[in-house]
Amino acid sequence: METQRRLRATVENTIEYLPVESLETIAERLGVPPEQVAKLDANENPYGPPPTVIAALATLSDLHLYPDPDQRRARRALAEYTGAPFDRILLGNGSDELIDLLLLAVVEPGDDVIVPVPSFGVYLSRPPLFGARVVTVPRTETFTLDLAAIEQAITPRTKLIFLASPNNPTGNLVTPHELERLVRTGVLLVVDEAYYEFAGTTLQAFTDRYDNVIVLRTFSKWAGLAGLRIGYGIFPPHIARALWRVKQPFNVSVAAQAAVEAALADREWLMERVERIRRERERLYAALLRYPFLRPYPSEANFILCRVHDGRAHELHAHFLRAAIVVRRYDDEWLRDDLRITVGTPEHVNRILEALDTFPA
Ligand SMILES: Cc1ncc(COP(=O)(O)O)c(C=O)c1O
Incomplete structure (x- = not known):
C-alpha cells in the first residue's frame, strides 16, 4: 500500500506495453545458441547495416x-x-x-x-x-x-x-x-x-x-x-x-x-537488401495462402499478419518456438487469432514453411 501511494495513478493503471525479448533471453530459454534462433518477432532487418x-x-x-x-x-x-x-x-x-x-x-x-x-x-x-x-x-x-x-x-x-x-x-x-x-x-x-x-x-x-x-x-x-x-x-x-x-x-x-x-x-547497399526482403515477402505470402488453416493479409511492409483458423494461433506460435522460430503473437481482443511474421532471409522463409508442413492440420 505504502509503495503504491508513491506512484501516479496513471502509472498504476496504464496498460503495460510488453516489448519483445532479446535474442539472448530467447536463446537461453530455448536452450539453443543465439545463431540458431530465427528472430522474426520485431520486424528487425536480418541483414543489418552496411x-x-x-x-x-x-x-x-x-x-x-x-x-x-x-x-x-x-x-x-x-x-x-x-x-x-x-x-x-x-x-x-x-x-x-x-x-x-x-x-x-x-x-x-x-x-x-x-x-x-x-x-x-x-x-x-x-x-x-x-x-x-x-x-x-x-x-x-x-x-x-x-x-x-x-x-x-x-x-x-x-x-x-x-x-x-x-x-x-x-x-x-x-x-x-x-x-x-x-x-x-x-x-x-x-x-x-x-x-x-x-x-x-x-x-x-x-x-x-x-x-x-x-x-x-x-x-x-x-x-x-x-x-x-x-x-x-x-x-x-x-x-x-x-x-x-x-x-x-x-x-x-x-x-x-x-x-x-x-x-x-x-x-544503394541498403535498398538492395530491402528489395530482397520484398521478394521474400511475396514468396512467403504466396506460400502461406496454400495452407488451409491460414489466412495471410497482403503487406507493404517487412512482415505479414496471418490469421490462424480454429483459435490455434497460440498453438502455432508454440510450434514455431519448438523449431527456434520466434514470431509475434497477441493477447488483445483484435489480434488473438493472428500471428505477425517478420520477413527475413530466404533461409528464414524456408524454415517457416518447413515448420508449417509439420503443424498437425
Ligand atoms: C509503426 C511503428 N512505429 C514506430 C516503431 C518504433 O520504431 P523505433 O525503433 O524507431 O522506435 C515501430 C517499431 O516496431 C513501428 O512498428
Missing part, C-alpha cells in the same frame, strides 16, 4: 564530448534524403521517443488521442502516461480506416490521431484520399511511416501543404539499425519548434548521428 556504417562507427572519435544537440549533420543528410526542409526535421532516440515528445508537447490531461485499431501498441500504452485518454476506433474487416467512425470520434478534446502507413501489424497503407479527408478535420495527424522503404510510397507531400500532418520514420527497419535507436520526423514548423523546446538536449547519441550519415551515404 559494412561502411560499421566502419564509420569503429572510427568514431571525441566520445568524451556530448553529441550535437542540434543534430546538424544528420539533419542535413536527412534533408537531402527526404527532400524536406532542414528546419522541419528532428531526430529522436528511435521514433518511439518522438511519439513521447509529441505527446509531451501537445496533450493536456483530459485530452483525447485517437487510434484506429489494431495498430502499433505504443500508441495505446504511452498517451495515458501524459494524462490523455486513448479512443480506439476499430478498422474495417480488411483493416482499412473507418473514416466515418474516426470523424465521429473527434471532439474538441481530440489532439492527435495516430495513422501508421504501412500499418503495424496489418501491413496496409493509408491512401492519399483517406488522408485528404482526415486533414480536413484539422486534428494533428501522425503518419507513422516506419516501414516506408519497404512500401516505396509515402504521404510526405502532405507535410508541405498542411500544418496538421507529421511524418515519422525510423532507421530500425530498412537500415538495419534498431539497436542504435534512430528515428526522425518531418514536422509542421510550429510543432518542430515545440519539440526543440521539450526534447532532452542530447537525445540522439554520437554513434546514432554518425550512423545516419553513413547509412544514407550507402543507401
